Amino acid sequence: ATLKDYKIYSVGGKIRYNYIPGKKFLPFYLAFGGVTFSLGGNFMYGDISFTGDYEYEFDDISVSGVPTDIPMYFDGGFDANIHWAIFTIDAQAVAYFDLLYLFSLYSGFGVAGNIGSFKVKFEGEGDFTTDPVYSPPLPSNDLGTLTFLSKNKYRPSPVIPLYILGLEINILVVKLNAETMVNLLNRSDVNVQFGTRFQF
Numbered sequence: 001a002t003l004k005d006y007k008i009y010s011v012g013g014k015i016r017y018n019y020i021p022g023k024k025f026l027p028f029y030l031a032f033g034g035v036t037f038s039l040g041g042n043f044m045y046g047d048i049s050f051t052g053d054y055e056y057e058f059d060d061i062s063v064s065g066v067p068t069d070i071p072m073y074f075d076g077g078f079d080a081n082i083h084w085a086i087f088t089i090d091a092q093a094v095a096y097f098d099l100l101y102l103f104s105l106y107s108g109f110g111v112a113g114n115i116g117s118f119k120v121k122f123e124g125e126g127d128f129t130t131d132p133v134y135s136p137p138l139p140s141n142d143l144g145t146l147t148f149l150s151k152n153k154y155r156p157s158p159v160i161p162l163y164i165l166g167l168e169i170n171i172l173v174v175k176l177n178a179e180t181m182v183n184l185l186n187r188s189d190v191n192v193q194f195g196t197r198f199q200f
Contacts, residue, residue, distance in 0.1 A: 012042025033096025076126010
């Protein structure tokens with residue numbers, strides 16, 4: 001496949017507020033980091049187009065005048081496009097626990113509201129043939145041309161409850177972060193992200 005066009009734009013932000021302050025249980029070894037509320041929003045737009053060659057075999061096609069089902073073949077090209085535009089607002093409540101100052105474990109719940117769509121389009125056109133051995137009962141092994149057209153549109157759930165689990169490594173003001181979120185509607189959509197932030 002050959003890439004024809006590629007556009008991806010993403011913008012977002014988040015504000016956080018430490019609602020319940022932290023408390024030290026064992027200085028340096030163990031501390032409750034408090035409960036933090038956050039509110040964020042982001043928008044993502046994408047448009048990817050590509051083209052290429054496409055071959056496909058159709059097994060066991062029944063043809064009038066031929067005593068057995070026969071294989072047929074498509075050999076042509078395709079154009080495909082993936083397009084999405086999704087806006088999300090999310091709110092979270094997360095509790096932090098600090099271990100040896102260096103590590104911060106956190107866990108909590110959130111909810112995301114989504115508006116937008118994800119579209120996939122596929123078009124293909126090419127020759128439709130069969131093996132020469134089947135030509136005698138058929139006019140020719142070249143049966144003509146075949147066109148594919150497939151369009152699908154998906155929308156995210158408008159409201160998705162989330163479970164959040166993460167780990168931060170604290171190096172002075174730098175926070176190295178690894179986080180996973182689980183969609184509690186189906187418990188199978190899992191997001192994993194890595195990042196860096198600064199805390200002064």
